[in-house]
Amino acid sequence: MRQALVAALAFSLALPAAASAHATLESTTPGEGARVETAPRAVVLGFDQRVTALRDAIEVRDERGRLVSGVAHARLDNHFVAVSLAPLAKGAYTVRWKTISADGHVGRGVFTFGVGVKAPPVTSAWGASGPTTSEHVVRWLYFLSLAALIGGLCFRLVVVPGALPRATERRFWWLVLGGAVATIEVGIVAFLLRAEDALQLPLTAFLYGDLSPVANATRFGKAFIAMTLGFALVTALLFLGWLTERRRAFLWPALVLSLGLASGLSLSGHAADDRGWLSSFADWVHLACGTVWLGGLASLAVVVWPTAAALRREAFWRFSQLAGLAMALLLAAGVYLSFQRLPAVSDLWTAGYGRILLVKIGLVCAAGGWAAFHHFLVRPRLDRSHALLSRTLPAEGLVGVAILLVAAVLVDSKPPPRAPAPSLGAAPATAAKASAPSPRK
Amino acid sequence: MPIASVQPPAEHVHWLFAVGFLILGLCLLAEAIVGEATWRRQAWRAYLWPSVAFGMGLLMWPVMTFFTSSTLHLLAHGAWAQAMMLAGAAHLGLVSGKLRSRWWQLTMPLAFLVSGAAFLIHEANPWLFSRSAFGHHLCGWVLIAGALFPLGKTFNARSWVYNGGYALTLVVLAVVLFANRDVAPIFGHLSPDAGLPHR
Numbered sequence: 001m002r003q004a005l006v007a008a009l010a011f012s013l014a015l016p017a018a019a020s021a022h023a024t025l026e027s028t029t030p031g032e033g034a035r036v037e038t039a040p041r042a043v044v045l046g047f048d049q050r051v052t053a054l055r056d057a058i059e060v061r062d063e064r065g066r067l068v069s070g071v072a073h074a075r076l077d078n079h080f081v082a083v084s085l086a087p088l089a090k091g092a093y094t095v096r097w098k099t100i101s102a103d104g105h106v107g108r109g110v111f112t113f114g115v116g117v118k119a120p121p122v123t124s125a126w127g128a129s130g131p132t133t134s135e136h137v138v139r140w141l142y143f144l145s146l147a148a149l150i151g152g153l154c155f156r157l158v159v160v161p162g163a164l165p166r167a168t169e170r171r172f173w174w175l176v177l178g179g180a181v182a183t184i185e186v187g188i189v190a191f192l193l194r195a196e197d198a199l200q201l202p203l204t205a206f207l208y209g210d211l212s213p214v215a216n217a218t219r220f221g222k223a224f225i226a227m228t229l230g231f232a233l234v235t236a237l238l239f240l241g242w243l244t245e246r247r248r249a250f251l252w253p254a255l256v257l258s259l260g261l262a263s264g265l266s267l268s269g270h271a272a273d274d275r276g277w278l279s280s281f282a283d284w285v286h287l288a289c290g291t292v293w294l295g296g297l298a299s300l301a302v303v304v305w306p307t308a309a310a311l312r313r314e315a316f317w318r319f320s321q322l323a324g325l326a327m328a329l330l331l332a333a334g335v336y337l338s339f340q341r342l343p344a345v346s347d348l349w350t351a352g353y354g355r356i357l358l359v360k361i362g363l364v365c366a367a368g369g370w371a372a373f374h375h376f377l378v379r380p381r382l383d384r385s386h387a388l389l390s391r392t393l394p395a396e397g398l399v400g401v402a403i404l405l406v407a408a409v410l411v412d413s414k415p416p417p418r419a420p421a422p423s424l425g426a427a428p429a430t431a432a433k434a435s436a437p438s439p440r441k
Numbered sequence: 442m443p444i445a446s447v448q449p450p451a452e453h454v455h456w457l458f459a460v461g462f463l464i465l466g467l468c469l470l471a472e473a474i475v476g477e478a479t480w481r482r483q484a485w486r487a488y489l490w491p492s493v494a495f496g497m498g499l500l501m502w503p504v505m506t507f508f509t510s511s512t513l514h515l516l517a518h519g520a521w522a523q524a525m526m527l528a529g530a531a532h533l534g535l536v537s538g539k540l541r542s543r544w545w546q547l548t549m550p551l552a553f554l555v556s557g558a559a560f561l562i563h564e565a566n567p568w569l570f571s572r573s574a575f576g577h578h579l580c581g582w583v584l585i586a587g588a589l590f591p592l593g594k595t596f597n598a599r600s601w602v603y604n605g606g607y608a609l610t611l612v613v614l615a616v617v618l619f620a621n622r623d624v625a626p627i628f629g630h631l632s633p634d635a636g637l638p639h640r
Binding site for chain 2 (some may be wrong): 024025048049050079101109188192195206207208209210211212214215216224225228229232233235236239242243
């Protein structure tokens with residue numbers, strides 16, 4: 001009975017809340033992300049508080065960025081704002097709204113709907129400019145955080161599973177706990193950047209922007225929710241592992257959960273657009289093996305090498321085996337994904353995605369060269385090569401960091417189309433960009 | 442299933458977190474009254490309130506991820522989650538002996554300050570707009586002013602003023618959260634823009 005009460009309390013607390021503040025959008029007609037067969041004559045927004053509607057409180061644009069809405073006006077005691085529409089053709093439409101709450105703050109939001117077609121996600125709404133340099137950097141930091149977390153855990157559990165000197169143990173905890181916290185923080189920043197791109201608002205207005213269409217109606221948003229909650233749990237498991245010193249009981253679940261959560265990137269990226277589950281699976285294997293390799297390398301170079309001379313030889317040998325397996329799987333998955341995403345070999349030098357992939361392949365070859373040098377030349381003479389390794393291990397790691405940077409740009413890039421795309425999803429934003437300027441520009 | 446359909450009213454979540462703050466406050470009050478030595482005669486008692494703080498921080502993450510009606514709310518909920526987890530974790534580390542520096546105790550006044558600031562920044566309405574707005578403002582200032590007590594306790598652990606004030610700050614916070622309603626008047630005043638009272 002007591003356990004049931006505790007479980008019920010925990011479940012209730014786990015449910016989300018809605019706190020009162022400025023006016024919150026409660027309903028829309030047509031619905032957010034809805035596909036309607038009959039063209040609506042108006043867009044109506046319902047709020048939980050009275051709002052003031054300006055003339056341009058609601059703007060509806062078609063796939064080419066043409067304004068198809070009239071003058072907005074308030075209805076029903078100012079709890080609703082409506083705008084009439086011109087006769088709408090079949091296609092996707094973007095609704096951007098802004099209202100003034102009673103406290104004077106301006107609330108803003110965006111959503112999409114489709115007439116006779118599937119509505120695009122809001123991240124592909126008209127005016128969204130696509131990934132920026134900031135998003136590339138943030139995604140790179142996300143990869144690095146994942147590598148510190150997953151690679152560090154894998155290294156500790158597989159390569160050096162026994163007791164460690166105090167200083168080594170401390171460095172290990174800093175690496176994986178830092179990685180876990182950074183994964184959460186960088187994930188939040190990534191989500192906000194994507195939402196900011198969809199809403200197309202300056203910072204001060206963005207603070208009051210409604211993020212729920214991005215969080216609840218896009219794969220990216222759902223991945224953000226699942227990964228944030230999951231990595232918060234991982235952080236708690238790591239902390240308990242540190243506190244109780246029961247490594248196996250807490251670190252293995254943390255590693256398995258982290259590897260599973262990493263699939264959120266695959267399920268919300270290009271891999272999910274490709275054919276079938278195999279592409280997503282290959283993408284996940286590629287990412288997971290990359291983090292195991294780079295994070296393990298960092299653990300070897302930063303955690304073990306400077307603080308545990310007695311463990312260097314064993315750690316190097318065991319990591320060498322683990323890294324070999326990870327690299328083999330990483331390459332196999334990478335080759336498969338390249339064939340999936342590049343319809344022709346010439347895309348490697350004609351398409352932007354292919355050119356970035358070429359750079360990545362070049363860096364992977366450099367990393368492979370370092371790895372081969374360590375495996376075939378250094379490993380047989382390990383006892384005489386400690387000084388050399390203290391310089392070459394970080395060098396191999398830096399190549400890995402560069403690979404992740406290129407991977408971040410690659411993930412944010414669009415692969416060349418395989419066939420004429422009926423594309424109701426991303427097409428509106430692409431088409432709009434070609435024919436009309438972004439509202440912020 | 443739309444996420445909104447499983448969202449409980451905000452007041453329910455406020456009340457449930459109020460339970461957590463009440464447990465924290467009462468534990469600290471008991472410790473302040475009987476003294477640390479007596480309170481920690483049973484080893485598990487020493488772990489009780491830091492564990493509750495850490496658990497509350499963990500349970501704040503679902504609130505952050507599911508309630509995304511504005512960027513400010515997302516950031517405020519995230520700040521509370523991290524502040525509570527950090528303070529709870531640091532005090533668990535101190536109790537277990539894994540952490541030895543007393544400076545880790547500063548995580549609690551830091552959590553008070555960060556949480557108080559987040560309350561004030563994310564509440565866009567004025568004090569008398571509605572009861573929940575009043576509650577948010579009050580929570581914010583109670584936490585910011587109350588940060589002096591855990592700060593003082595860091596340097597004078599035996600002071601009954603600091604220990605008692607620390608505990609009572611959390612009890613007051615719990616009471617304010619228990620008094621919360623989604624749309625309700627405060628001192629007989631409710632802004633006509635706030636909507637209809639729920640009951």
